[in-house]
Amino acid sequence: MKGTPSMGEKSGKKNMIYCRRCGKRTMNLNKRKCASCGFGKSRKLRGYKWNKKLKRR
Numbered sequence: 001m002k003g004t005p006s007m008g009e010k011s012g013k014k015n016m017i018y019c020r021r022c023g024k025r026t027m028n029l030n031k032r033k034c035a036s037c038g039f040g041k042s043r044k045l046r047g048y049k050w051n052k053k054l055k056r057r
Contacts, residue, residue: 015030022037
């Protein structure tokens with residue numbers, strides 16, 4: 001069967017947990033790095049120039 005009964009098999013599994021550095025729920029368990037701050041990938045905080053432009057407005 002497909003649909004609603006299949007969704008029960010997905011319960012209880014976690015992919016993202018809370019990050020130790022930024023506190024957001026963006027730490028990937030499989031990749032072992034945070035999508036928001038970059039913890040686990042590098043010591044520097046993750047940031048891009050296009051992101052800083054958005055913060056100025």
